[in-house]
Amino acid sequence: MKIALLGYGRMGKTIEKLATERGHTVVKTIDQNDDYDFNEADVAIDFSVPDAAVNNISACLKAGVPVVSGTTGWLAKYEDMVSLCKKNNGAFIYASNFSVGVNIFFELNKQLAKMMQHLKDYNVSMTEVHHIHKLDAPSGTAITLAEGILDHSHNTDWVLDKEETDKITIKAEREGEVPGTHTIKYESQVDEITIEHKAHNRNGFALGAIIAAEWLRDKTGVYSMKDVLNLS
Structure with missing residues (x-):
């Protein structure tokens, strides 16, 4: 080819x-x-x-x-x-x-969102970490993950680096040469559920x-x- x-x-x-x-x-x-x-x-x-x-x-x-x-x-x-x-x-x-792994993670994220959508005691948030050269924030991957959650959630949108009612907080961090880490957390007063994808290289x-x-x-x-x- x-x-x-x-x-x-x-x-x-x-x-x-x-x-x-x-x-x-x-x-x-x-x-x-x-x-x-x-x-x-x-x-x-x-x-x-x-x-x-x-x-x-x-x-x-x-x-x-x-x-x-x-x-x-x-x-x-x-x-x-x-x-x-x-x-x-x-x-x-x-x-x-x-990434094949990330695309599997996209589907896992949607399935978890479906399971959590009626559990109002849990608040969902996301953190994405990338290298300092990345031009956009949040990452496109984080936006795709957020959209997968929004389709099965009472939340109406996502927001970057702040907290707003009925919106998913995405925290964007830029560190060294990190290829890409995305963490989704559902947290209540009694426990939390976390799923994560971490790229080892490009x-x-x-x-x-x-x-x-x-x-x-x-x-x-x-x-x-x-x-x-x-x-x-």
């Missing part, structure tokens, strides 16, 4: 290494202000920055190149990209986190994106990691 990398930072370089080990070839790396000559790429993987993501994804869809995006912080334009994908009969996967995110790209090749439509991993 021939891959175009949109964004060639630490994640891009990790994807390149793992993709090469899996027998794929990176035929193009595109950073900001580079041209969009995809060199006959079979698929593109976008791990860029929020300001570049929409242009990157749009260029792929207009060029007929299936695109997998793990860039967060641009989702106000997500429905525009869905529409563009359908208009061009393209192929598109966005995920806030491509390889899980990169490998998941490559698996998604392998799956998306030669398909059309808008998909998620639930489709890739058959978690529906």
Whole structure:
């Protein structure tokens, strides 16, 4: 498989290494202000920055190149990209986190939320910890987790680094080179229940994106990691 990398930072370089080990070839790396000559790429993987993501994804869809995006912080334009994908009969996967373990954690989070939704004595909160270079807060993964809880909760929204009635508090911490830790806590006066996912390195995110790209090749439509991993 021939891959175009949109964004060639630490994640891009990790994807390149793992993709090469899996027998794929990176035929193009595109950073900001580079041209969009995809060199006959079979698929593109976008791990860029929020300001570049929409242009990157749009260029792929207009060029007929299936695109997998793990860039967060641009989702106000997500429905525009869905529409563009359908208009061009393209192929598109966005995920806030491509790690196989995290996507299993997403489903575990939803199941726990369903079990807790009628237990009003428990208050739910979340903490996410990432490296100091991360540009957005809270993380896209934390937002996805919060949305999974909100679908099965009396809470109406999430808030960052503060407490408000009927809202899920997300505490965002930035420390060193932490790849990503997400902790969800249900607490009452008598006990607490905690579930956590802790990434040991970035390889899980990169490998998941490559698996998604392998799956998306030669398909059309808008998909998620639930489709890739058959978690529906």
